[in-house]
Amino acid sequence: MALVRLDKFLANMGVGTRSEVKNLIKSKKITIDDVIVTSPDMKIDLEHNIVKANGIVVSYIEYEYYMLNKPAGVISATEDKHCSTIIDLIKDSNKKDLFPVGRLDKDTEGLLLITNDGALAHDLLSPKKHIPKTYYAKVAGHMDAAVINAFKEGVDIGEDKPTLPAELKILNSNEVSEIELTIYEGKFHQVKRMFEAVGSKVLYLKRISMGNLQLDNSLELGEYRALTLDELKTLKEG
Numbered sequence: 001m002a003l004v005r006l007d008k009f010l011a012n013m014g015v016g017t018r019s020e021v022k023n024l025i026k027s028k029k030i031t032i033d034d035v036i037v038t039s040p041d042m043k044i045d046l047e048h049n050i051v052k053a054n055g056i057v058v059s060y061i062e063y064e065y066y067m068l069n070k071p072a073g074v075i076s077a078t079e080d081k082h083c084s085t086i087i088d089l090i091k092d093s094n095k096k097d098l099f100p101v102g103r104l105d106k107d108t109e110g111l112l113l114i115t116n117d118g119a120l121a122h123d124l125l126s127p128k129k130h131i132p133k134t135y136y137a138k139v140a141g142h143m144d145a146a147v148i149n150a151f152k153e154g155v156d157i158g159e160d161k162p163t164l165p166a167e168l169k170i171l172n173s174n175e176v177s178e179i180e181l182t183i184y185e186g187k188f189h190q191v192k193r194m195f196e197a198v199g200s201k202v203l204y205l206k207r208i209s210m211g212n213l214q215l216d217n218s219l220e221l222g223e224y225r226a227l228t229l230d231e232l233k234t235l236k237e238g
């Protein structure tokens with residue numbers, strides 16, 4: 001097995017963010033074969049070295065989980081001949097099998113989970129599970145209780161059935177209003193089509209949560225980090 005950088009390995013295994021990992025190393029909390037390490041760019045051999053964080057063995061895990069703050073202009077695909085994809089943004093991984101869990105439109109920003117764990121992706125995307133997804137949006141025109149009620153009841157977006165009940169929170173109502181919308185399904189362009197159904201238009205769209213997973217506000221557009229073990233646990237439990 002190839003040698004990997006210690007800080008990258010620890011962050012990928014969910015011990016902490018890259019900067020948290022650097023701090024752990026600085027404060028002598030990381031050992032390789034029971035010898036304290038002080039350099040984050042130390043290389044380790046995953047088959048032979050035993051890495052411990054705070055005295056606890058950090059095992060290599062097969063699956064990788066990243067939270068990406070997707071910028072507009074990249075597509076939610078693994079490869080594309082013409083456009084850059086979200087996978088092009090993931091520089092840390094050697095894995096060839098990463099994929100996005102669901103899709104965001106090219107012009108949508110925000111939380112995208114990227115993994116190679118097919119079973120978790122299947123669970124999160126299953127139409128039966130009704131995993132909540134919350135979006136922040138700027139939309140054209142005033143928003144009021146009528147729109148809240150329409151979304152609560154379900155609107156016709158041209159599918160066989162109306163949309164499932166969704167929760168609209170109006171952050172401010174103006175010529176351009178700011179809202180948060182939580183939906184429990186994932187139809188193509190769903191949020192945009194829901195606002196069209198009530199005579200409005202989405203001008204800016206960003207996903208801020210999926211299931212129990214919240215977008216880390218410290219991630220700039222295009223930045224990503226491995227999920228922490230806590231995040232992964234609550235995501236799986238949710």
Ligand code: URA
Pocket residue numbers: 103104105106108188189190191192193205
């Ligand atoms: N709904 C949309 O319309 N677009 C997205 O990218 C996600 C949800």
